[in-house]
Amino acid sequence: xxxxxxxxxxxxxxxxxxxxxxxxxxxxxxxxxxxxxxxxxxxxxxxxxxxxxxxxxxxxxxxxxxxxxxxxxxxxxxxxxxxxxxxxxxxxxxxxxxxxxxxxxxxxxxxxxxxxxxxxxxxxxxxxxxxxxxxxxxxxxxxxxxxxxxxxxxxxxxxxxxxxxxxxxxxxxxxxxxxxxxxxxxxxxxxxxxxxxxxxxxxxxxxxxxxxxxxxxxxxxxxxxxxxxxxxxxxxxxxxxxxxxxxxxxxxxxxxxxxxxxxxxxxxxxxxxxxxxxxxxxxxxxxxxxxxxxxxxxxxxxxxxxxxxxxxxxxxxxxxxxxxxxxxxxxxxxxxxxxxxxxxx
Numbered sequence: 267x268x269x270x271x272x273x274x275x276x277x278x279x280x281x282x283x284x285x286x287x288x289x290x291x292x293x294x295x296x297x298x299x300x301x302x303x304x305x306x307x308x309x310x311x312x313x314x315x316x317x318x319x320x321x322x323x324x325x326x327x328x329x330x331x332x333x334x335x336x337x338x339x340x341x342x343x344x345x346x347x348x349x350x351x352x353x354x355x356x357x358x359x360x361x362x363x364x365x366x367x368x369x370x371x372x373x374x375x376x377x378x379x380x381x382x383x384x385x386x387x388x389x390x391x392x393x394x395x396x397x398x399x400x401x402x403x404x405x406x407x408x409x410x411x412x413x414x415x416x417x418x419x420x421x422x423x424x425x426x427x428x429x430x431x432x433x434x435x436x437x438x439x440x441x442x443x444x445x446x447x448x449x450x451x452x453x454x455x456x457x458x459x460x461x462x463x464x465x466x467x468x469x470x471x472x473x474x475x476x477x478x479x480x481x482x483x484x485x486x487x488x489x490x491x492x493x494x495x496x497x498x499x500x501x502x503x504x505x506x507x508x509x510x511x512x513x514x515x516x517x518x519x520x521x522x523x524x525x526x527x528x529x530x531x532x533x534x535x536x537x538x539x540x541x542x543x544x545x546x547x548x549x550x551x552x553x554x555x556x557x558x559x560x561x562x563x564x565x566x567x568x569x570x571x572x573x574x575x576x577x578x579x580x581x582x583x584x585x586x587x588x589x590x591x592x593x594x595x596x597x598x599x600x601x602x603x604x605x606x607x608x609x610x611x
Contacts, residue, residue, distance in 0.1 A: 311482050312436075312454075312501035314390030314412045318562070319370050321358055321584035321601035325569020326542025327560025329522040331508030332462065332472035337584070337603045339374060340384040340418040342506065342522075343472045344430030345462035347374060347382025347420040352580065352605035360599040363592065365393040374418075375607070382430070384418040397442065408441045426465065432458035438482060456480035456501070468512035475527075477501040503527040508540075516546045524563065538563030544571075552576060558586075565589035580605040 320338030323330035330342030337356035339346040353375040360368040372386025391411030396404050413436065420430030434456035441449045460474040480501040508522035521541035542560020549555055556571030569586035582603040589596045 310502050311499040312412075312456075312477060312480065314368065314388075315414070315477065315501070316504065317360075317368070319358065319368075319388070320356075321569060321586040321599045322544070322556075322558065322571060323520075324562070324588060324599055325558035325560065325567055325571075325584070325586035326520050326544055327522075327540040327567050328562040329508055329520040329540040329542055329560060331460070331474050331506040331522045332470040332510045333508075333518070333520050334470055334510065335518070337582070337601055338370065338372075340372065340386070340416060340432055343460035343462060343474045343508075344384070344418040344432050344458060345420050345428040345460040345472065345474075347384055347418060347430055348376055348380055348422040348428045349462070349464070350374060350376045350382055352608035354603060354605050356601060356603040358599060358601035360597060362597040363590075363594070365395075367391065367393075372416075380422040380425075380428075382418075382420045382428075384416075386416055388414040388416070406442065410441075411439050413437050413439065420460075420462075426463060428462040430460045430462070432456070434458070434480075436480075436482070450484075452482040452484045452499070454480055454482045454501070469509070470511075471509045472506070473508075474506040476504040476506065478503055516548070518544045518546075520544075520560075542567065556584075562588065564591075578606065578608055580608075 318324040318328040319341040320330065320336045322336040323333060323338060323342060330336055330338070332346075333342065334346050334349050336342075337354065337358065339350065355373050357371045358369070368388070368390040370386065370388040372384055374382070374384035376382045389411055391409055393409050395408050395410060397406040397408060398404050414434055416432055416434045418430060418432045420428050422428035436454040436456060438452035439449055457478050457480070458474060458476045459478065460472060462470065462472045464470050482499040484497045484499070486497050505525040505527055506522050507525070508520065510518055510520040512518050520543070521539070523537055524540055525537045540561065540563050542558060544556055544558045547555045552575040554573045554575075558569040558571065560567045565588065567586060567588055569584065571582065571584045573580055573582040582605070584601040584603070586599040587596055588599065
């Protein structure tokens, strides 16, 4: 290794130390605040939409309202889509305790000169749920799932400002729950809206309103065989206000304040801070390694990323580890992303 290579390596190590130290200091400063975070959302409808989607963003504390980079821009802020450089196909899997899992797949792209779109599917469900009779004897296994089909569109009327919208159709499935042993369904339509502003090339701000006036609708009469009418189960409306900053080329710091609009009058349960950082190291043979860490409002998060670029075709693998109070070993999320149609680097 030459002297210049040694100097470059020391510079990179110094930058990495600064980035991780900054993240740790922010973590120590915000942990007490997060004790007052939005924690009373368990049991509310649509909980599968409040645990994050993209492995990159989840590893950085589930913050992404203004990240621009990542495989789940539609989820955190659809207004980010016009600033996407490549066409992108992605697939992610999150495995959790109690046979729970979340699978998401989608396609997104920018539409020249100033728009973007995304389409995809998300499924959150459980497996091997045991059915038992009145005597406690098991007689069958079933699965339960929440399913989401989404379409997103965004437009940038001026170069540094964009607005976007998600249209979501959701259906919930409970097999063998009705009186005649058929599948019981709940349905919902949802809308998200977002705004993105880029005052500088390395500074971004975003605001997203998620699940505005969204609610599941059920027909209990299918289960009880009575004259009961339609039942509705509303989703809490969530607001994300976030920003991201690149102090240097290979370091990105992100942060979101996630606000539960239905509880905004209560400081104790109305919001939670999410923040994190990503450091990227460009290696040989057009490959890049990413190290990520953050705080998701309740626990620290960690993750890694690896990408390979071959003449403008980019393959990305991402991993996130999430600590949880109810999962002894935490949960894991992996993501695969294929990008194409961008400028050759």
